[in-house]
Amino acid sequence: MRCEEIRSLLDAHLDHELAEELNRRLERHLLRCAACSYEARTLEQTRSMLREAVPIEVPSPSFRERASARLLDALPELHPTSGRTAARQWALPFSREDS
Amino acid sequence: MPTAPIETHHESPYEKRLVARLQAGESEALSALFDLHVDRVFAFARHLLGSREDAEEIVTEAFLRAFQRATAFRGDCPFRGWLFGITRNLCLDRLRQPRLMLLEPEAMERHTDHGQGAAQMETSLVVRQALAQLSEEHRLVLTLCDVEEWDAHEVAAILEKSLPATKSLLYRARRALRTELTTLWDEDEEETHDAL
Numbered sequence: 001m002r003c004e005e006i007r008s009l010l011d012a013h014l015d016h017e018l019a020e021e022l023n024r025r026l027e028r029h030l031l032r033c034a035a036c037s038y039e040a041r042t043l044e045q046t047r048s049m050l051r052e053a054v055p056i057e058v059p060s061p062s063f064r065e066r067a068s069a070r071l072l073d074a075l076p077e078l079h080p081t082s083g084r085t086a087a088r089q090w091a092l093p094f095s096r097e098d099s
Numbered sequence: 100m101p102t103a104p105i106e107t108h109h110e111s112p113y114e115k116r117l118v119a120r121l122q123a124g125e126s127e128a129l130s131a132l133f134d135l136h137v138d139r140v141f142a143f144a145r146h147l148l149g150s151r152e153d154a155e156e157i158v159t160e161a162f163l164r165a166f167q168r169a170t171a172f173r174g175d176c177p178f179r180g181w182l183f184g185i186t187r188n189l190c191l192d193r194l195r196q197p198r199l200m201l202l203e204p205e206a207m208e209r210h211t212d213h214g215q216g217a218a219q220m221e222t223s224l225v226v227r228q229a230l231a232q233l234s235e236e237h238r239l240v241l242t243l244c245d246v247e248e249w250d251a252h253e254v255a256a257i258l259e260k261s262l263p264a265t266k267s268l269l270y271r272a273r274r275a276l277r278t279e280l281t282t283l284w285d286e287d288e289e290e291t292h293d294a295l
Contacts, residue, residue, distance in 0.1 A: 042277055043273055043274075043277065046276055046277040046280060047273065049222060049223075049280070050230070050241065050245055050246060051245065051246055052219070052222070052223060053222070053223035053224075053226035053227050054226070054227065054230065054242060055246075056247055057141060057145040057154075057247070058138060058142070059137055059138065059141040059155070063141075063155045064137060067133070067155070067162065068133055071162055071163060072126055074163055075126055075129055075166075078170045
């Protein structure tokens, strides 16, 4: 395999997307070719450093609770036939007679 | 702003049933849909906006709008696609507003909590600095694919690109980040050398 071809496969190799035989050939090339090996290693290091620097983002439990409550509170307005709507109309600034 | 749904994946029969139950006004369906999608929508908004507070605000609003649309829509509706489409548009609107780019203290605390030493923390700061230099598209594809490890098909749908175009973008983004990192460390070494 030529270096150019190897370089085009490095990302797929990094993502474990290469077929077994192709992967074996690529790894054999990396053992022999310092330039391609450097290219592969720096790509892997970059991704590894990125993963250490940027955390996986998860919503906090308090946000989940607040957002969930807000959305549930909005349900009667989303769905006017819901039983909670009638009670809520008293809180609106304009009564039905005004309109 | 009209939002075209994003074809993020084929909705499962379970999700479809939840949407139908939401349309019938069931609060349990609303909670289940929220629980099903909140992690990914939050991660998407958080990485795009760079601020936890902004992401929380946008995610709540996006769910609200997607629920409004789902209840108003009769029949089979692409809820998840709407949700991501609305989230993306709200994030882009927010990004157009002038704001300060700050590294959140909370992010720093989390790093400390994870037991990173001073050297590791310095490396992390440089990586985040390098990431911030990249285009928004490069930053997003890197964080979704390489940090969050989402399926490339889903990232392609969110970015509204084909799978090959998304992979090509990811590969370019990895190299762009490597170049930025190399530049930053080269500058750092030059400064250290000059100081000696």
